[in-house]
Structures are given as structure tokens and as C-alpha cells.
Amino acid sequence: MKLLNYFRGEAFQRGVHPPSRKEATADRRIRRLPYPPRVTVPLSQHIGKLPHAIVKVGQEVVRGQPIARADDWLSVPHHAPVTGVVEAIELKPSARGPWTQSIVIRAHASATQEDLWGQPRDLDSATGADILQAVWDTGMVGLGGAAFPTHAKLSVPKQAHVHTLVVNGCECEPYLTCDHRVMVEDADDLVRGIRYAMRATGAVRTIVGIEDNKPDAVAAVGAAIVRANAPEGVIHAEAVPTKYPQGSEKMLLMALFGFEIPSGQLPVSMGMVVNNVGTLAALGRLLPRGQGLTERVVTITGPGVARPGDYRVPLGTPLKFVLDHAGVEATPGLDRRQIILGGPMMGQAIASLDVPITKGVSGVLVFRHDDMVANDNRKTYPCIKCGECVESCPMGLNPSTLGMLAAKREYDLMGSGYHLGDCFECGCCTYVCPSNIPLVQQFRVAKQILRERAAS
Amino acid sequence: MGTVEIRPAPHIRGERTVEKIMLNVVYSLLPVCLFYIYQYGISALASMTVVTGACLLTERWLVKTGTQSGTLADYSATITGILLALTLPPGFPLWMGAVAGFVAIALGKGLFGGLGFNVFNPALVGRAFVQAAFPTAIATYTPSFLPGRFFEFIPSSLAWPLMMPADATIWLKEKHLDALAGATPLAKWKFEGVLAGAEELITSLSGHMAVGPSPLLILACGAYLAFRRYLDWRVPTAILGGAGAVAWLLYFFGPGHYPNPFFMLFSGGLILGAVYMATDMATSPVTPRGMWLYGGLIGLLTVVIRYYSGLPEGVMYAILIGNAATPLIERITQPAPFGKGVFGGARKGASYPLHPGYISREEAGAVTPKKRILKNKPKADERRTPNS
Numbered sequence: 001m002k003l004l005n006y007f008r009g010e011a012f013q014r015g016v017h018p019p020s021r022k023e024a025t026a027d028r029r030i031r032r033l034p035y036p037p038r039v040t041v042p043l044s045q046h047i048g049k050l051p052h053a054i055v056k057v058g059q060e061v062v063r064g065q066p067i068a069r070a071d072d073w074l075s076v077p078h079h080a081p082v083t084g085v086v087e088a089i090e091l092k093p094s095a096r097g098p099w100t101q102s103i104v105i106r107a108h109a110s111a112t113q114e115d116l117w118g119q120p121r122d123l124d125s126a127t128g129a130d131i132l133q134a135v136w137d138t139g140m141v142g143l144g145g146a147a148f149p150t151h152a153k154l155s156v157p158k159q160a161h162v163h164t165l166v167v168n169g170c171e172c173e174p175y176l177t178c179d180h181r182v183m184v185e186d187a188d189d190l191v192r193g194i195r196y197a198m199r200a201t202g203a204v205r206t207i208v209g210i211e212d213n214k215p216d217a218v219a220a221v222g223a224a225i226v227r228a229n230a231p232e233g234v235i236h237a238e239a240v241p242t243k244y245p246q247g248s249e250k251m252l253l254m255a256l257f258g259f260e261i262p263s264g265q266l267p268v269s270m271g272m273v274v275n276n277v278g279t280l281a282a283l284g285r286l287l288p289r290g291q292g293l294t295e296r297v298v299t300i301t302g303p304g305v306a307r308p309g310d311y312r313v314p315l316g317t318p319l320k321f322v323l324d325h326a327g328v329e330a331t332p333g334l335d336r337r338q339i340i341l342g343g344p345m346m347g348q349a350i351a352s353l354d355v356p357i358t359k360g361v362s363g364v365l366v367f368r369h370d371d372m373v374a375n376d377n378r379k380t381y382p383c384i385k386c387g388e389c390v391e392s393c394p395m396g397l398n399p400s401t402l403g404m405l406a407a408k409r410e411y412d413l414m415g416s417g418y419h420l421g422d423c424f425e426c427g428c429c430t431y432v433c434p435s436n437i438p439l440v441q442q443f444r445v446a447k448q449i450l451r452e453r454a455a456s
Numbered sequence: 457m458g459t460v461e462i463r464p465a466p467h468i469r470g471e472r473t474v475e476k477i478m479l480n481v482v483y484s485l486l487p488v489c490l491f492y493i494y495q496y497g498i499s500a501l502a503s504m505t506v507v508t509g510a511c512l513l514t515e516r517w518l519v520k521t522g523t524q525s526g527t528l529a530d531y532s533a534t535i536t537g538i539l540l541a542l543t544l545p546p547g548f549p550l551w552m553g554a555v556a557g558f559v560a561i562a563l564g565k566g567l568f569g570g571l572g573f574n575v576f577n578p579a580l581v582g583r584a585f586v587q588a589a590f591p592t593a594i595a596t597y598t599p600s601f602l603p604g605r606f607f608e609f610i611p612s613s614l615a616w617p618l619m620m621p622a623d624a625t626i627w628l629k630e631k632h633l634d635a636l637a638g639a640t641p642l643a644k645w646k647f648e649g650v651l652a653g654a655e656e657l658i659t660s661l662s663g664h665m666a667v668g669p670s671p672l673l674i675l676a677c678g679a680y681l682a683f684r685r686y687l688d689w690r691v692p693t694a695i696l697g698g699a700g701a702v703a704w705l706l707y708f709f710g711p712g713h714y715p716n717p718f719f720m721l722f723s724g725g726l727i728l729g730a731v732y733m734a735t736d737m738a739t740s741p742v743t744p745r746g747m748w749l750y751g752g753l754i755g756l757l758t759v760v761i762r763y764y765s766g767l768p769e770g771v772m773y774a775i776l777i778g779n780a781a782t783p784l785i786e787r788i789t790q791p792a793p794f795g796k797g798v799f800g801g802a803r804k805g806a807s808y809p810l811h812p813g814y815i816s817r818e819e820a821g822a823v824t825p826k827k828r829i830l831k832n833k834p835k836a837d838e839r840r841t842p843n844s
């Protein structure tokens with residue numbers, strides 16, 4: 001197939017085609033999850049500084065009310081996901097491992113759970129700076145998984161000039177369909193969000209890149225664009241060839257514009273800003289009402305889930321509650337499973353079911369033990385130098401050589417001679433390796449060690 | 457809720473395994489083997505069995521004693537055995553075949569630490585050893601399609617260990633064939649200036665020619681493998697392209713002295729070497745550009761050795777030299793990381809220009825797409841870059 005790709009002019013070089021496995025959830029409407037009796041809102045849900053809590057234990061809060069304020073530019077406020085009473089502000093387990101400061105709210109059983117709090121704004125006459133402030137107030141972060149504060153991403157550095165907003169609707173990870181459903185169902189919100197983002201950044205055109213395995217999403221977004229007849233500039237919905245890891249910013253820009261962002265630079269240096277569709281759709285809904293981000297769409301699927309689907313989940317809902325509702329019952333005895341936050345290529349297996357759904361969680365995958373044993377039982381051979389990893393690494397690295405250096409603990413050489421720092425841990429190399437060598441796992445360790453060495 | 461398991465990402469894996477790759481190579485070799493046996497009869501079958509058996513036994517012993525990694529289940533020793541047998545003359549004494557198999561695995565692979573660590577293609581190491589040790593036996597070819605080949609061994613096959621094999625010429629005389637029939641097309645050309653015809657070379661079907669396995673069949677099987685991506689198409693392409701180009705140049709500028717490039721490509725073991733030997737993963741470069749360089753080098757060396765050395769055949773040495781050069785080739789052909797290569801602007805054929813053709817909102821309003829929903833590529837005027 002690589003042979004054909006040579007003649008076809010591919011979206012971006014290399015990459016892999018894992019089976020998509022999206023059928024179980026791709027055609028189901030987004031459903032709403034019931035409110036859990038208790039939510040845990042960690043203060044750290046994003047990249048950047050912690051906000052600080054502005055509620056006290058015992059205080060009554062209504063849904064949508066700010067409960068944590070951001071003091072730093074690289075930080076976002078949080079809002080109460082449920083109406084109830086603050087039960088505790090204490091250390092709780094988080095998905096990343098360490099316990100973090102969290103606000104625990106007990107929901108009032110009888111509360112209506114409508115968004116009671118909001119400061120509607122007139123955005124039609126707002127300037128770019130006003131919109132940025134409004135975005136900041138929603139507490140929005142990148143919902144694609146990176147969880148980088150959105151207002152920071154939308155703000156253009158003084159010396160830069162942004163002409164293009166790229167909206168990332170690729171969702172290249174297998175299993176995940178939350179962005180897909182949002183594009184189909186909330187396309188008007190998405191276009192509204194795009195228009196705000198264009199005004200905030202000053203972009204004159206927007207391109208929504210959607211993988212061509214979601215033709216309904218391309219059509220829905222296209223129709224919404226026509227309906228909106230936006231005065232801000234041109235908006236296109238573009239189908240790009242399906243391939244992992246197209247959802248990575250750099251790969252998407254390669255697919256759309258055919259250029260490589262020079263290593264170490266951000267898209268903004270080329271006059272581009274990239275945002276996720278889920279983020280902009282949420283902005284389109286929240287900004288006019290002046291509400292905060294209190295829930296998000298999460299794909300709950302995998303072989304171990306009885307009722308897979310995309311669910312609108314209040315932030316802070318404990319994973320256990322989510323899984324109980326999606327139909328992962330406890331069967332006594334032999335009952336081993338693996339639970340992954342995110343997609344199967346880059347997602348993280350979690351150790352505790354008490355961790356809450358946070359702003360950056362796009363999917364919850366449940367694999368039964370039986371689904372994973374095939375991988376466990378695979379024999380690991382030495383590198384047979386088949387070159388598969390070199391052909392699949394989207395960053396153009398040489399994982400084969402890097403892997404051999406990692407085995408010899410030559411971390412410095414990996415960084416200086418073989419561009420380890422460019423690896424973004426997409427996992428393509430491990431995915432394809434016929435010798436079953438844990439390449440990306442070794443690279444993560446190596447990068448961590450290099451970081452520590454650089455710090456000391 | 458039961459036990460929660462933790463594994464590092466990625467949580468899914470591709471289909472390919474080492475076993476699958478190797479097994480597919482073995483399968484693709486079966487038609488070649490069957491035709492070879494059809495050509496030379498029971499001797500070829502015996503030679504193949506003994507050589508492959510020797511390889512497997514050696515591998516088994518080395519793994520048991522802990523000298524090398526790997527298992528028999530990865531089929532790599534099977535491939536080595538079959539390929540080695542295909543490069544030996546069909547009437548090669550069986551005991552020498554066993555020696556070749558042993559040397560191939562023990563010196564070619566076990567010594568380096570097993571699968572993936574070997575520097576040279578094990579089959580070629582085995583063959584190089586027996587070529588040095590038994591120069592007459594390895595140069596003694598018998599014609600194909602002899603009558604009675606399925607019931608009668610070529611006498612040299614059954615030579616006692618450490619004994620000189622029986623002289624094939626006498627045996628051939630009995631069959632009313634002249635001794636020359638036992639020379640390979642390459643040897644005929646090199647030493648007697650006789651050129652074999654194209655059809656005979658390609659199909660190995662006509663007459664009593666002393667040729668190896670059928671090049672056409674090998675190409676077909678190789679194409680299947682390349683299509684399924686079990687071997688890299690770049691290496692054979694580069695070798696055959698390189699050898700063909702050099703041979704064509706020489707032929708064009710000095711027609712009297714050099715055979716046509718077609719003869720170069722299809723005689724001897726070039727096709728087998730290009731498709732199955734040089735593509736051995738462990739001993740060829742991992743970098744795509746390196747593969748081209750490596751293939752080109754082997755193609756060039758093959759022609760040079762054939763033309764300018766005392767040997768009629770040069771593929772084996774060319775590949776071994778290519779193997780030795782692999783680490784160096786890899787070092788100078790590391791892929792350019794994303795965004796670190798020469799920044800040559802946008803690739804051709806991209807959907808959108810890097811900069812919109814309009815600069816202000818007012819202009820943008822003028823080209824707002826109205827009805828283009830699915831195929832709303834920018835119009836020609838948008839594709840213009842602002843400053844050009």
C-alpha cells in the first residue's frame with residue numbers, strides 16, 4: 001500500500017492506519033448522563049498554573065457558579081458542575097497519579113440542575129480582547145485532550161499576524177467519536193464558536209479539517225456554514241484522508257497546506273491558530289450566555305462496555321459512576337479489566353476508579369483482560385531492522401536506532417544525534433513493530449531522564 | 457468492580473509479527489522450490505531438505521546452548537536454509553550442503569547473537585564458505601530437465617563425506633550430453649563468449665540448460681511479497697535498476713565486448729539475490745533513502761565483478777559488501793525529522809495555499825462560498841498568494 005501512496009500524494013508522509021472501531025458509537029446521538037450524587041472537581045485540569053478555590057466548605061453552590069478563580073494568564077477558572085453544597089476541599093486521586101487539591105460538591109437530589117448562573121454578553125459589538133476575556137471566563141481548555149487554556153491559544157502575540165484559523169475535527173484515535181457527534185449535532189454551535197474565534201484572532205479564513213471517514217460530519221458542518229453566512233470571513237469544511245496521527249496539529253497543517261512547521265516553532269509563527277472542534281462548539285454555546293464549562297462530551301466505549309455511546313458528562317463525575325451507567329457491571333470472581341482515559345494509541349491506563357472526568361478527557365475505553373492478553377503474550381524479538389517504524393514515524397525519526405540506543409542507555413546521544421526531543425509519543429512505532437519492542441515506552445523514559453538531567 | 461490492570465500506551469498493536477513476516481516469506485518461496493525440484497528432480501529435493509535441516513538443527517543447538525537468541529518458531533532459519541539450497545548447484549554433494557547449512561547459521565548468525573544482530577546474510581555466509589572450501593563442486597552444474605531426474609540422483613549428490621564427488625562429465629556422457637551443457641550461462645559467456653537467449657533465461661524452461669531457479673517465478677513471488685509489504689520494494693528495484701543501468705551504459709558504449717543488459721539481469725543469481733537475499737531485513741538499511749543507496753551499490757558491484765574479475769558471478773560478493781556497508785549507509789541517510797529538513801515551502805498539490813489570497817475582511821466577504829458544501833475548495837482567486 002505504501003507503494004500506491006507514493007503516487008497518490010498523501011496527506012502527510014508516514015503514519016499508520018489502525019482499525020477505527022468507531023462503529024459502536026458513531027451513529028448514536030449524544031446522551032446525557034444522570035448527575036452523580038457527588039462530584040470531585042480537581043483544581044488542576046489543564047496545562048498551566050492552578051487556580052485557587054473561592055468557595056468554602058459548607059457553602060451552597062448553584063450549577064455554573066464559579067468555584068475557583070484564575071490569577072495567572074496560564075490558568076482557567078472552574079465552575080460548579082452541579083447544584084449542591086461544598087462538602088470538602090481536599091487532596092483526591094487524579095488520573096495522572098499524584099493526589100491533587102479538589103473541590104468535592106454533594107449534589108442536591110431534588111435540584112433542577114439547570115444552568116442557573118450566567119452573565120449574558122452582547123458579543124456582536126465586542127472587540128477581540130473582550131472575546132478573549134469572555135473565553136477566559138468560561139474556563140475553556142482544549143477539549144481534544146491537550147487541555148491547554150483556550151484563551152491563551154487564541155491570543156495572538158504582538159509581533160505575529162494570524163490569517164488562518166484551523167479547526168481540528170480529525171479525531172484520528174480509534175474508538176473515539178465525541179468530536180464526530182458534536183460536529184453532527186452541534187454544527188451551529190461550532191460555527192458560532194468559529195466566528196468568535198476568528199474575531200478574537202483576526203483570522204480571515206477558517207478551515208475545518210475533518211477525516212474523510214466522517215462524511216456526515218463534513219456535510220453537517222458544511223450546511224451549518226451556509227446557514228450562518230458569516231460576515232467574519234470564509235469558512236471551509238475540508239475532508240482530509242483518514243490516517244493516524246492526523247489529529248496532531250503539525251500533521252493536520254501538513255495535510256491541509258503541505259508544509260512542515262519548522263521544529264520548535266508554533267503554528268502561530270506561520271500565521272495559523274489550531275483549535276479542536278469540541279472546544280469551539282462548546283465556546284459557541286457558552287459564550288453568548290456567559291456560562292462556564294461544566295460538562296463535556298465523552299466517548300464511553302470499548303469491548304468491555306455494555307451500552308457504548310457518547311455521553312454528556314458533568315465534569316468531576318467519578319469514573320465509577322460513569323462506568324456503572326454505561327454498563328460495566330461488577331461480576332465477582334475473574335474480573336480483570338483495563339480502563340483507559342483517551343484513545344487507545346495515546347491514552348492512559350488508570351489505576352483508580354475514583355478519579356473524576358476532567359476537561360481534557362475525551363474518551364473512556366474499557367478493555368477486558370481477554371482483549372489485552374494477545375498483546376501480553378506476544379513474544380518480543382530483537383530489532384530485525386525491518387524499517388517499519390522508520391516508515392511510520394510521522395516526525396521522521398529513526399525509532400529503530402533510537403530503540404537500540406535506549407537499550408544501551410545512551411540517552412544523551414538519543415537527544416543530540418537522533419532528535420529524541422521531536423518525538424511526540426504518538427505510539428506509531430510501537431504499533432507497527434513486528435518484534436514487539438516497546439519503543440515509545442522507552443522513549444518516554446528517555447525523555448524524562450533527559451528532562452531531569454537538563455533541570456539539574 | 458474487579459481488578460484494574462495497567463499497561464503503557466499504545467494499547468493496540470498492529471497485525472504484523474516477526475513470525476508472520478517470516479512465514480510469508482517461506483510461503484512465497486514454495487513455488488520457487490517446487491519448480492526447482494521439477495527442473496532437477498530428486499537431487500534438488502534432497503539438497504533442499506538436507507541444507508534446511510542442517511540450518512534448523514544448528515539453530516536449535518545454538519539456542520539450547522544459549523549462544524543465540526530466538527527460537528525455531530520464527531522461521532528465519534528455514535528461510536536461510538531454503539535460500540542457501542537455491543544458490544547451490546542441484547548436484548552439490550549433500551554432506552557439503554550440510555556443512556554449508558551449519559556454517560550459515562553458526563558463523564553467519566549465532567556468532568553475532570542471533571536474529572537481528574547478524575551483519576551478513578547468513579545464507580550467503582554459508583555459500584561463501586563452501587565456495588572457498590569446495591571450489592570445484594560449487595562450479596559443477598548439471599543440465600536441467602534430464603530424463604529420469606525424479607528417480608535417479610545426480611551421482612555427485614551422494615558423495616561420501618570428505619570424499620571427492622564423482623565426475624559429472626562421465627555421467628553426462630552416458631546421457632549423450634556434452635560436458636559443456638553443465639556450465640551455467642554466465643560461465644559460458646565469461647569463458648567461451650556464448651550468450652544465452654532471453655526466453656531460456658527468463659523461464660528456465662527450454663532445453664538442458666544449467667540454470668538456477670526460475671527468475672520469472674522469483675520475480676512473481678517477490679512482487680507478491682512486496683505487494684503485501686513483507687519485503688521492501690525499494691531494494692530489488694534499486695539493485696535491478698542499478699545493475700541494468702550500468703550494464704546498459706557499457707553495452708551502449710562498447711557493444712562488442714559486453715553482453716546486453718537483459719542477459720546481465722536474468723542470468724546467474726541476480727534476481728534471486730535482489731529479491732530474496734539483499735532484502736534480508738536485518739542486514740539491509742532501515743532508512744528508505746539508505747535502501748536505494750544500498751541497492752544501487754549492490755547492482756553496480758555485481759556488474760563490475762562480473763565484467764572485470766576472474767569470477768563469472770558477482771552477486772554474492774556484491775551483497776556481502778553491501779551488508780558490510782549497511783551501518784555506514786544508515787548513518788549517512790538518516791531521515792530528516794519533520795520540520796528540520798530543508799524548508800522548501802509548501803508541497804505541491806496541497807488543498808489550500810499557505811496564505812489566503814485576500815488580506816482584509818472586506819475582500820474575504822467577496823468570496824464567501826455560498827453553495828459549495830462538500831467540495832468547497834477555494835476558488836482560483838483564493839489560491840493566489842498575496843505577494844506574488
Ligand code: SF4
Pocket residue numbers: 392393394395396397399422423424425426427428429430439440443
Ligand atoms: S512515538 Fe515518537 S518515535 Fe515513535 S512514531 Fe511517534 S513520534 Fe515517532
Ligand code: SF4
Pocket residue numbers: 382383384385386387388389390399400403429432433434435436437439742
Ligand atoms: S519496527 Fe521494530 S523491528 Fe522493525 S526496525 Fe523498527 S524497531 Fe526494529
